[in-house]
Amino acid sequence: xxxxxxxxxxxxxxxxxxxxxxxxxxxxxxxxxxxxxxxxxxxxxxxxxxxxxxxxxxxxxxxxxxxxxxxxxxxxxxxxxxxxxxxxxxxxxxxxxxxxxxxxxxxxxxxxxxxxxxxxxxxxxxxxxxxxxxxxxxxxxxxxxxxxxxxxxxxxxxxxxxxxxxxxxxxxxxxxxxxxxxxxxxxxxxxxxxxxxxxxxxxxxxxxxxxxxxxxxxxxxxxxxxxxxxxxxxxxxxxxxxxxxxxxxxxxxxxxxxxxxxxxxxxxxxxxxxxxxxxxxxxxxxxxxxx
Amino acid sequence: xxxxxxxxxxxxxxxxxxxxxxxxxxxxxxxxxxxxxxxxxxxxxxxxxxxxxxxxxxxxxxxxxxxxxxxxxxxxxxxxxxxxxxxxxxxxxxxxxxxxxxxxxxxxxxxxxxxxxxxxxxxxxxxxxxxxxxxxxxxxxxxxxxxxxxxxxxxxxxxxxxxxxxxxxxxxxxxxxxxxxxxxxxxxxxxxxxxxxxxxxxxxxxxxxxxxxxxxxxxxxxxxxxxxxxxxxxxxxxxxxxxxxxxxxxxxxxxxxxxxxxxxxxxxxxxxxxxxx
Amino acid sequence: xxxxxxxxxxxxxxxxxxxxxxxxxxxxxxxxxxxxxxxxxxxxxxxxxxxxxxxxxxxxxxxxxxxxxxxxxxxxxxxxxxxxxxxxxxxxxxxxxxxxxxxxxxxxxxxxxxxxxxxxxxxxxxxxxxxxxxxxxxxxxxxxxxxxxxxxxxxxxxxxxxxxxxxxxxxxxxxxxxxxxxxxxxxxxxxxxxxxxxxxxxxxxxxxxxxxxxxxxxxxxxxxxxxxxxxxxxxxxxxxxxxxxxxxxxxxxxxxxxxxxxxxxxxxxxxxxxxxxxxxxxxxxxxxxxxxxxxxxxxxxxxxxxxxxxxxxxxxxxxxxxxxxxxxxxxxxxxxxxxxxxxxxxxxxxxxxxxxxxxxxxxxxxxxxxxxxxxxxxxxxxxxxxxxxxxxxxxxxxxxxxxxxxxxxxxxxxxxxxxxxxxxxxxxxxx
Numbered sequence: 001x002x003x004x005x006x007x008x009x010x011x012x013x014x015x016x017x018x019x020x021x022x023x024x025x026x027x028x029x030x031x032x033x034x035x036x037x038x039x040x041x042x043x044x045x046x047x048x049x050x051x052x053x054x055x056x057x058x059x060x061x062x063x064x065x066x067x068x069x070x071x072x073x074x075x076x077x078x079x080x081x082x083x084x085x086x087x088x089x090x091x092x093x094x095x096x097x098x099x100x101x102x103x104x105x106x107x108x109x110x111x112x113x114x115x116x117x118x119x120x121x122x123x124x125x126x127x128x129x130x131x132x133x134x135x136x137x138x139x140x141x142x143x144x145x146x147x148x149x150x151x152x153x154x155x156x157x158x159x160x161x162x163x164x165x166x167x168x169x170x171x172x173x174x175x176x177x178x179x180x181x182x183x184x185x186x187x188x189x190x191x192x193x194x195x196x197x198x199x200x201x202x203x204x205x206x207x208x209x210x211x212x213x214x215x216x217x218x219x220x221x222x223x224x225x226x227x228x229x230x231x232x233x234x235x236x237x238x239x240x241x242x243x244x245x246x247x248x249x250x251x252x253x254x255x256x257x258x259x260x261x262x263x264x265x266x267x268x269x270x271x272x273x274x275x276x277x278x279x280x281x282x283x284x285x286x287x288x289x290x291x
Numbered sequence: 292x293x294x295x296x297x298x299x300x301x302x303x304x305x306x307x308x309x310x311x312x313x314x315x316x317x318x319x320x321x322x323x324x325x326x327x328x329x330x331x332x333x334x335x336x337x338x339x340x341x342x343x344x345x346x347x348x349x350x351x352x353x354x355x356x357x358x359x360x361x362x363x364x365x366x367x368x369x370x371x372x373x374x375x376x377x378x379x380x381x382x383x384x385x386x387x388x389x390x391x392x393x394x395x396x397x398x399x400x401x402x403x404x405x406x407x408x409x410x411x412x413x414x415x416x417x418x419x420x421x422x423x424x425x426x427x428x429x430x431x432x433x434x435x436x437x438x439x440x441x442x443x444x445x446x447x448x449x450x451x452x453x454x455x456x457x458x459x460x461x462x463x464x465x466x467x468x469x470x471x472x473x474x475x476x477x478x479x480x481x482x483x484x485x486x487x488x489x490x491x492x493x494x495x496x497x498x499x500x501x502x503x504x505x506x507x508x509x510x511x512x513x514x515x516x517x518x519x520x521x522x523x524x525x526x527x528x529x530x531x532x533x534x535x536x537x538x539x540x541x542x543x544x545x546x547x548x549x550x551x552x553x554x555x556x557x558x559x560x561x562x563x564x565x566x567x568x
Numbered sequence: 569x570x571x572x573x574x575x576x577x578x579x580x581x582x583x584x585x586x587x588x589x590x591x592x593x594x595x596x597x598x599x600x601x602x603x604x605x606x607x608x609x610x611x612x613x614x615x616x617x618x619x620x621x622x623x624x625x626x627x628x629x630x631x632x633x634x635x636x637x638x639x640x641x642x643x644x645x646x647x648x649x650x651x652x653x654x655x656x657x658x659x660x661x662x663x664x665x666x667x668x669x670x671x672x673x674x675x676x677x678x679x680x681x682x683x684x685x686x687x688x689x690x691x692x693x694x695x696x697x698x699x700x701x702x703x704x705x706x707x708x709x710x711x712x713x714x715x716x717x718x719x720x721x722x723x724x725x726x727x728x729x730x731x732x733x734x735x736x737x738x739x740x741x742x743x744x745x746x747x748x749x750x751x752x753x754x755x756x757x758x759x760x761x762x763x764x765x766x767x768x769x770x771x772x773x774x775x776x777x778x779x780x781x782x783x784x785x786x787x788x789x790x791x792x793x794x795x796x797x798x799x800x801x802x803x804x805x806x807x808x809x810x811x812x813x814x815x816x817x818x819x820x821x822x823x824x825x826x827x828x829x830x831x832x833x834x835x836x837x838x839x840x841x842x843x844x845x846x847x848x849x850x851x852x853x854x855x856x857x858x859x860x861x862x863x864x865x866x867x868x869x870x871x872x873x874x875x876x877x878x879x880x881x882x883x884x885x886x887x888x889x890x891x892x893x894x895x896x897x898x899x900x901x902x903x904x905x906x907x908x909x910x911x912x913x914x915x916x917x918x919x920x921x922x923x924x925x926x927x928x929x930x931x932x933x934x935x936x937x938x939x940x941x942x943x944x945x946x947x948x949x950x951x952x953x954x955x956x957x958x959x960x961x962x963x964x965x966x967x968x969x970x971x972x973x974x975x976x977x978x979x980x981x982x983x984x985x986x987x988x989x990x991x992x993x994x995x996x997x998x999x
Binding site: 008009011013014015017019020021023024025027028030031034059086087090093095100103104105106107108109110111112113114115116117118119120121122123128130135161162167170171174218222223225226230244247248251252260261264265267268271272274275276279282283 | 314317324399410411412438442484503523536559
């Protein structure tokens, strides 16, 4: 019964699957082959087995890039979630001009990474940036991002939070709106304090949405490229390189396609592990409110 | 009691002010600075009162003609990618909404997983392939790439929206003798318009702003606006910040207005796209 | 259901709006030229050709009915892009600007051998182009690029700022330079905070010059890696000392080549190392706050080598090359031929290009316009490239710079950084 139906449905399914197959799946498999060979411009590929993986995994620069990426993912994404949660609760507690405020919060979603870098680079310019000047006037420490790698990472982190907070906020806020008011009513009648209501009602009911927002952001923060590339190009002394920049350098600056491909597959495997967790969660959640 | 309420109100006002400052200040700052005469941009402390001038915009038009060509490229690529993504995901979303079974479940899970592969991974192998097909530096290659990275999300979204359309409508139309394609076009799509618009918001914002693919796959003919702005960052000669702000503002304003007008669909799409499988 | 008409309207207006905007854009007047020549270069290559009425190529453009579209990048990204384009099946670019330390045998094979073109449609008085530069663009017996610019590095200083700090003459030894840079790290009369010296951190040129000031090098022309360890250590220690003393900008790690020009023009730095040819731009009254006050001398060697070894400043040569996969090679050659003519070479020199023709230096007009021509000619006599070409040169340069930055910023002792340079770059050296 199912097969003939599938055959008739094929023309409708074909565009999506053809695009994905030819643009994402097959090229990704070709990366596997590339990663097992050594090649450069004007040089025929030669098979080297897993040597490229060994080389990348043993490269201190890769370790640093991976560490930077992990720190960025862990710190920035969790901070973003905490802020997003706080904002969602603030919005849910009732605000005047809510629609206007919602639109204002969404605004950074429309900003491209390139334009965002222009803004933040200037705001934090070590000599003329208005935020730098303001901090200096208040005798507060400034963000010395062109000198201190940790400050540069902070700026990249701020930038990435600014760009993606709308996403996290919307997910959490929508989940918060879905919690029926009766539950809070019941909690109040039972004599629960605000904090208890938050711990016992809000948090458990928001948990699935927060987990999903987190996983999504893990996956997307892990591939971060443009913000770091446009802001520091990985410097000073390659100390703010993230995995995607490491890959780009190997591929397009050093023309070492083998190690670049190996890096790419390491990225794919990590992303797929995170993606697997996500799909598993969806499946479980999907069963709970089956359609 | 009254003091407590007053304090809460004050706290809320402070929080709202902080949110507004955080979200809007950087955007307003460059938009306003793009209208400042040359040296005022660097004035310490920053000047809030000044005579606005379109000098930087005139200069941009005069010396960065390539930026306006790039805007046109961005527009063409955005429209192309959006149309392709919408048509493809509407067709597939309809199938997934009306049919279920193990095969469909597995293939939609596959779609979601594939979408999560980092785009930079495919730049490496696609570079020689695109080149062998003679597609390098064409609008088509970016249209295909942008649409592909959104068709899986698009399909999931369309399915979610179409699930809410009663099947009886299809069946009634089928009894009247309408073909599957006609049902889709005449019955389903008009009702699933919010879904179509949600998909459109995603693809449009992404295609208009994307940097990495444009950076790798275009050179001169299909160069997009964000790419030209990044080149401007690289070749800035100190006092050119004004032109850079002008270009950023021109690139930003249309998509910002679009997001403002479509905010309902964006919110609906974000929620449905990530929490429904 | 009530939503239906509203959404339909939105879609229609959206589509109509898009088409309207597209039409408005295409209505923008485009110069109606028959052909377009795409050129991949550094911004400075485009600038020296002039623009508007001063466009040195305007007659050629009219005669050929051509429009030139430049795509410009900073030096290293430019080379990355050029090689990537040249390795494609076909490229839009007809001409690419190539640095002399990049063409290895593999890279050279990506470009068109130019002797046949020269034989068929010769460049005016080819023997006048400096033979050493032509030699540098000859790889495996094939000429792959026509020299168009040499950039010989000199020490620029702001005379007004030196005077303010009570310094009457520019330095003659590196030690004096370091002392003067420290003295000029102050707040100038104009109220601008001044940093003694500004240097970019992403180019090997500067640490190489400091090592050479002590008689050392990074990679010598006979491929010896760090031939004199002590000299390299002294060079990096000098840079480190300057950074510590505040004579280098705190933003050293993100300072780029273009920043050096801006800082000098704005009076934010007293010294820098730049090609002599930049003199015109630095003193341009439209951009510079100190027109006529920014002068240049030879970069001084240390007291230790003074009188014993001649200071070998870094010279970098650029050539115009045609990618093998370019579409209209005849047009590309015609451009190269025109740019290489005596007239355009002189015009570019006046606009601030290091001329590749010997005869150009003799021109009276240039001498009047470019006071630095004589110093430059003298420095050029003992100058050589930053390092010779080899396949892993890009990675070697990146590794070298990474360690230099660590040493200068004080994150690693100089000795350890030099050890790391030797250890890490060794596997990248040609066999």
